Amino acid sequence: MLRHREFLKLWVGQAVSASGSAITAVAMPLVAVVTLGASPVEIGVLSALTVVPHLVFGLPAGVWVSRVSRRRVMIAADVGRAVLLGSVPVLSAVGLLRIEHLYVVAVLAGVLTLLSDTASMTLLPALVPRASLMQANSASMLNQTVASTTGPSIAGVLTQVASAPFAIAVDALSFLASAVASFLIKEPPVPALAPGRYRLLGGLRELFGSPVLSALTLSATIASLAGAAQAPLVVLYLVRDLHWPPLLVGVAITVAGVAAVVGTLVAPAYSRRLGMGRAYVSGQLLASLAGAVLASGWLPLVLLAQMVAGLGMSLYGVPQRTLRQALVPEHLLAQVTATWRTLVIGGQTVGALAGGLAATYLGVRATLLLSCAGMLAGVAVAARSPLRSQATAELGCL
Missing domain, CATH: 1.20.1250 (Growth Hormone; Chain: A;)
Structure with a gap:
């Protein structure tokens, strides 16, 4: 790049x-x-x-x-x-x-x-x-993983x-x-478009007007909502339930971060090998299973869960971004991107609140397992859709 x-x-x-x-x-x-x-x-x-x-x-x-x-x-x-x-x-x-x-x-x-x-x-x-799009997204995500x-x-x-x-x-x-x-x-010129095309719900229509994009959107929204219920509880679980010292908690968080960096670096080759659809599904599956492994409470498995969570996040994140950019016309990309963030990131507010309430009444370990089930539901949506068979070569993003 x-x-x-x-x-x-x-x-x-x-x-x-x-x-x-x-x-x-x-x-x-x-x-x-x-x-x-x-x-x-x-x-x-x-x-x-x-x-x-x-x-x-x-x-x-x-x-x-x-x-x-x-x-x-x-x-x-x-x-x-x-x-x-x-x-x-x-x-x-x-x-x-x-x-x-x-x-x-x-x-x-x-x-x-x-x-x-x-x-x-x-x-x-x-x-x-277009041929460099996946590498560009990998490099962009590398910024976030290294920074976090x-x-x-x-x-x-x-x-x-x-x-x-x-x-x-x-x-x-x-x-x-x-x-x-x-x-x-x-900056290249902004694509010209008639004013009537700038409709507030244009991004929603574009996302849900394609079988691949609609499956990607539903899958990511469900998994993000469930993941937001889990993420804030990890440190609480390690400290209060497992009684880990701060140094060991820091090690666990660092393991997830390092795995995410590695995942970002290998994601383009991984997506080329499996195809972007299967790379997304398999990466999301890895990230989803982390909660169940984490709930075991056994130190080696907890560290493994953190590694799997970080690795899976990058392996599905790079093809997810690339798919949206490759399948959406340039003049609609801003609307689609903002709509995506409304659904996937905005929904995390609801997920975090639900996770806090569930942890209060059901316990942290049970909430980790419930959130894992919710994330797996997002995986199932993607796995049973045309998204799974979306090949990288078809989009010219090699």
């Missing part, structure tokens, strides 16, 4: 901002807890507000991004997030920071992230030939050495660097 200069600029910007965002994902709750003394309810609200914009603004975001320069959207979103996040350490330094301010930052930054991610994922297929693996550790070091607000200041600077990288991109 180093041969594609415009994609390389996009990739560098994504890498920088993803690293900063991974730091803030840890530092923001630390600011709320350590600096402001937030309650568990306030932490839950803060977490939910980062996802709510996908539910509320997802469909309009796709329509709007379809009309304008994707590069300009990314620049504006990066600058906006830099200002928002930069306000946290400034207000903290002068003693004016309040939990309500973090709520506002979480919502507005969530809206800008929605717009930026929609624009960047729409721009990516325009910067590389190293970000928490970096956030911990920055918080320990300086403070949690200082760690957020690092993220603010990362967005400014990302804005510079986006500014340097030479």
